[in-house]
Amino acid sequence: MGKPLTVGIVGIGTISGQYLTTIDSLADVQLVAVSDLNAERAEAAAAERPGVVALSTEQLIARDDIDVVLNLTTPAEHVGVALAAIAAGRSVYGEKPLATNTADGRRILEAAAAGGVRVGCAPDTVLGTGIQTARKAIDDGMIGAPIAASATMVTPGHERWHPAPDFYYQPGGGPLFDMGPYYLSALITLLGPVAAVTGMASRMRSSRTIATGDRAGAVVPVDIDSHVTALLQHESGAISTLIVSFDAVGTRSANIEVHGETGTLAVPDPNFFTGDVDLLGLDESEWRTLAPSAGYVDGGRGIGLADLAATPHGMEARAGGDMAFHVLDVMESTLTAVAQRSTVEIGSTVTRPAAVPLTELARR
Known part of the structure; x- marks a missing residue:
């Protein structure tokens, strides 16, 4: 129902392959942009997907056509990327753990609540x-x-x-x-x-x-x-x-x-x-x-995004921030x-x- 949930991925590392395979197959989720510290990895992922662009993290987060930033960085980087995305008005869905400590995890949830955006987190x-x-x-x-x-x-x-x-x-x-x-x-x-x-x-x-x-x-x-x-x-x-x-x-x-x-x-x-x-x-x-x-039948890493897309705004998704915290x-x-x-x-x-x-x- 309605337009697909648009996603930008930050972090094209080992786990990203599984997410990309799932997102490529989902009707309710659309990949828009990718970013990685290794620009060649991001460009390679984008080149395989028509309409997807490789950007810097700052450029990706700033795009108005991205609903959710999918944060696949290493655990130590989770909080920084999440807070930057939330500050730009983006919802975030991250790899586990939500953060490396509860103080940072609480900062993510509080910032999202104040900004009126949503938080999702693996595992789905x-x-x-x-x-x-x-x-x-x-x-x-x-x-x-x-x-x-x-x-x-x-x-x-x-x-x-x-x-x-x-x-x-x-x-x-x-x-x-x-x-x-x-x-x-x-x-x-x-x-x-x-x-x-x-x-x-x-x-x-x-x-x-x-x-x-x-x-x-x-x-x-x-x-x-x-x-x-x-x-x-x-x-x-x-x-x-x-x-x-x-x-x-x-x-x-x-x-x-x-x-x-x-x-x-x-x-x-x-x-x-x-x-x-x-x-x-x-x-x-x-x-x-x-x-x-x-x-969910035949699920793969990333179906939490589809579940998030199907969850009415204001309700907590099943793979949501509260569970992750x-x-x-x-x-x-x-x-x-x-x-x-x-x-x-x-x-x-x-x-x-x-x-x-x-x-x-x-x-x-």
């Missing part, structure tokens, strides 16, 4: 059929009252595949801030906001060696904890355990399990949009796979709990986003 993977089918199963009472959940993400480290992994090992990175948003957004979507957290963390080594690209063999310092375990108490009373690690090899178990009074759900990896949801009922001897029953607050509080060896009450809360009915996205 929770809007796909995997997490949304699991949510519907919970909402429909298929496992009874939820009691507990576990979420696990382990990998030996991004330096094994990323050509410039430095920022993953600096404040604002690490397994918690890099991968935690996927798992925390999923847990909050399934079980509601978090009330309190405690945690422990470790760091296996003080440096990493880049394995690929032009800088292969270069050594990157590690200035964050590379393994974090958090115990989350949800406002609903359910208790979740989150393990995120750049130190381990892998896991055979379900990425997320949710345990209820009358059943357990095995939930797919929230880093992806799809995946099987398996259910074991109280009186059942075998797991059964649930048919996809909710969520609560996730950021939980992560920051986890690190505080680790440092203090204590339990930390979460200062923020969020309304559990509305469920996504089984929906086919409008495609070009």
Whole structure:
């Protein structure tokens, strides 16, 4: 309905390829301009798309024909780009995390509220059929009252595949801030906001060696904890355990399990949009796979923009700033709990986003 949501992308790095593929296919989202510190990358992306221009960040933000600035810069740059876009009257949608700390995250939300613009933020993977089918199963009472959940993400480290992994090992990175948003957004979507957290963390080594690209063999310092375990108490009373690690090899178990009074759900990896949801009922001897029953079908990174476009102005989008801020607050509080060896009450809360009915996205 109406004109497409027009978008300008700042940051044509590794993750941008997935966004560009999705945006190219969406009928309700139109790419107008791209920008990157490496002008050649921006020009190459623009050249492949008729009508798209490569600009400086300042020029892109200043364009009146851009509704939303899609901020795909590194975490440390998120706040600067977001505030500049908001000051120019643009809504913003950013890669996770919203910011590297809650003070900056709050600045973004307050500026957007004062300017009458909207804030969206990844991950939008929770809007796909995997997490949304699991949510519907919970909402429909298929496992009874939820009691507990576990979420696990382990990998030996991004330096094994990323050509410039430095920022993953600096404040604002690490397994918690890099991968935690996927798992925390999923847990909050399934079980509601978090009330309190405690945690422990470790760091296996003080440096990493880049394995690929032009800088292969270069050594990157590690200035964050590379393994974090958090115990989350949800406002609903359910208790979740989150393990995120750049130190381990892998896991055979379900990425997320949710345990209820009358059943357990095995939930797919929230880093992806799809995946099987398996259910074991109280009186059942075998797991059964649930048919996809909710969520955006065949989603990809960037469907949060389509959801934003479909959300009436004045309403919070599902992958919105409030959710992103609560996730950021939980992560920051986890690190505080680790440092203090204590339990930390979460200062923020969020309304559990509305469920996504089984929906086919409008495609070009």
